[in-house]
Amino acid sequence: MSPAYFVAGGVASVGAIFFTNPLEIVKIRMQLQGELAAPGTYVVPYRNTIHALVTIVKNEGWTGLQKGLVPAMHFQFILNSIRIGFYHTAVRNQWTSNESGGESFGKNLLLAISAGAVGAYLSSPFFMIKTQMQSEAPKKVAVGYQHHHTGMxxxxxxxxxxxxxxxLWRGSFACIPRVTVASGAQIATFAEMKALLHEHNLVVQPSLNTVCGGFLAGLVVSITITPPDVIATRLYNQGVDAQGKGLFYNGWSDCASKILRIEGISGLYKGFWTTYVRLTPQSILALLFFEELIALKNKL
Structure with missing residues (x-):
């Protein structure tokens, strides 16, 4: 088991988050606006991705687009050093191969879910702090509970x-469904999409194949990840009492049922397009950086 795969996986994801963190902030804000309010009964300070970016810059300056970057980097490194590191180690050692020598979808899926769950739990405190810092905004455009942290x-x-x-580990079990769903959909689907494009001679150039596979896989991931992502954001961002009990939700199922009952199914898909716009370049950049880092390591 080569440590290089784990380090490269973490470093690649940290590099990618520099470019996608502004979209992560927009996604958080859109998921929190109208919390536990029926559609059409609340002010919408963030109408869409572009409007949200402009609103943040207008009210918080350009630095507002990089709120929560430090905990986001910690979260990405821990999560993806485990998730990507285990996956590529398994592929290299043919643990995910089927009897004919190709990649087994079932083995890829099981590995992705397992590695994602471990990474999600260990990185949970940083995801929570990232979420709380990214939700903070001036009063006139604030959404969700405001924690007023000055840093990580x-x-x-x-x-x-x-x-x-x-x-510090409050809500950690809410993050596991989010990351395991994303890990399973992303890694297993990404491999399938790349293979499909290559086998049918649609896109065979390695880097372009990675990019196109990432765009196709990103859509699948966004559809599956958005509901558990909204739930995780709400659980992590809610205030708590002195005993650590949430002020709005008692847990994952309570949060899901309240969103469905009050906000409808659309409440579980708040920020969907921002999620897709963020996830696709995040996945592509992380995987491209990973491949370049491994190639550089092999040359040394």
Whole structure:
């Protein structure tokens, strides 16, 4: 098991998040606006992706587009060093091969889900802090609960002092469905899409094949990940009492049922197009950076 795959997976994802973090902020804001309010009964400060980007710059400056970048980098490194590292180690050692020597969809899916679950749990505190920092905004465009952190370490200290170590892992089990669904859909579908494009001689050039496979896989991932992503955002961002109990939701199923009952099915798909616009370049950049890092390592 080569450590290079794990390090490269983490570093590649950190490199990608520099470019996609602004879209992550937009996605968070759109998922939180109109929280537990019926459609048409609330103000919509973020109408679409472009409008949201302009609104953030107008009210928070250009630096507002990189809020939560530090915890986002920690989250991406931990999650993807495990997720991508295990996947490529498995492929290299032919653990995911079927009897005919090709890639097994079932084995790819099982590996992606397992690695994603481990990575999601270990990186959960950083995902929570990232979410809370990215939701913070001036009062006139604020959505969701406002935590008022001044930085990642300030957030960690505040959460630990109020709710202990358990507070830092609050909502961790909500993140697991989000990441396992994404991991399964992304890794398994990405491999299938790349193979399909290559086998039918549609796109055979390696880098272009990766890009096109990423665009196709990104649509599938966005459709499957958006509902658990909305739920994870709501659970992580809600305020808690002195005992660490959520002010709005009691858990994953309670959150899902309240969204469906009050906001309808569209509530579970808030920020869908922003999710797709963010996920596709994130996946492509991370995988391209990974392949370049491994190629560089092999030359040394």
């Amino acid at each position: 370490y300030n957030a960690m200290r505040k959460i630990y002092e109020k709710n202990g170590i358990a507070g």
